[in-house]
Amino acid sequence: MLNVENVNLHYGAAQALRGVSITAPMGKITCVLGRNGVGKSSLLRAITGQHPVSGGEIRFEDKVLNGMAPFNRARHGVGYVPQGREIFPLLTVKENLETGYAPLSRKERSIPDDVFSLFPVLATMISRRGGDLSGGQQQQLAIGRAMVTRPKILVLDEPTEGIQPSIIKDIGRAIRYLRDSTGMAILLVEQYLDFCRELADHVYIMDRGEIVHEGPAEVLDTEEARRHLTV
Numbered sequence: 001m002l003n004v005e006n007v008n009l010h011y012g013a014a015q016a017l018r019g020v021s022i023t024a025p026m027g028k029i030t031c032v033l034g035r036n037g038v039g040k041s042s043l044l045r046a047i048t049g050q051h052p053v054s055g056g057e058i059r060f061e062d063k064v065l066n067g068m069a070p071f072n073r074a075r076h077g078v079g080y081v082p083q084g085r086e087i088f089p090l091l092t093v094k095e096n097l098e099t100g101y102a103p104l105s106r107k108e109r110s111i112p113d114d115v116f117s118l119f120p121v122l123a124t125m126i127s128r129r130g131g132d133l134s135g136g137q138q139q140q141l142a143i144g145r146a147m148v149t150r151p152k153i154l155v156l157d158e159p160t161e162g163i164q165p166s167i168i169k170d171i172g173r174a175i176r177y178l179r180d181s182t183g184m185a186i187l188l189v190e191q192y193l194d195f196c197r198e199l200a201d202h203v204y205i206m207d208r209g210e211i212v213h214e215g216p217a218e219v220l221d222t223e224e225a226r227r228h229l230t231v
Ligand SMILES: Nc1ncnc2c1ncn2[C@@H]1O[C@H](COP(=O)(O)OP(=O)(O)OP(=O)(O)O)[C@@H](O)[C@H]1O
Pocket: 011, 014, 016, 034, 035, 036, 037, 038, 039, 040, 041, 042, 043, 083
């Protein structure tokens, strides 16, 4: 499981995370809810190594990740679906998926069949350029690319942002399938309360760089959650 303990993160003098502690167990979907600017992406940047922490500890399967380069975290099984998807627009869908080979040994380098069964549109558009795909298709491609790295934990930054409802459903189904079929840990940050409540096993609510509430999704106090999500 992933353990984030008492983590602080600064951008210069501005503190974006204040003593944040969360866990994301294997075989479970953990969701961190919060409105714009409360530090959700910063938390994922801390976990994936995109930004150094200024205090606290991040452990995955008893390995301390602090100070480890992002590519080494990927080798240790941390898969990342960034906000805004970060698809390579001029590479084809196939080439975008193949960028996920980077942390793998040569014999592991293949695209898992699950990618195409979960997201059939990627098979039909395999030779198209990433930039030609719709936002929803790009989100599916970004999840597919992370699956290629054979993650033990999949970390997703607002996978529903700007996506049409039918594709949000497909993405929810895919995330659930990944939890149930592989037993991987899934950590997502979101602003979309209903998506989180339906999908997650455990929910944290973040406000101004701190975790202000947590509990199992089925007993989530939706009024409390809404209060923290409203600007
Ligand atoms: N590179 C940066 N330099 C300086 N401040 C930053 C930087 N990135 C984020 N911040 C600030 O840190 C705080 C947390 O930002 P963060 O992106 O983690 O929030 P978020 O909850 O993910 O919001 P969003 O949904 O808008 O991405 C905000 O006040 C933001 O302005």
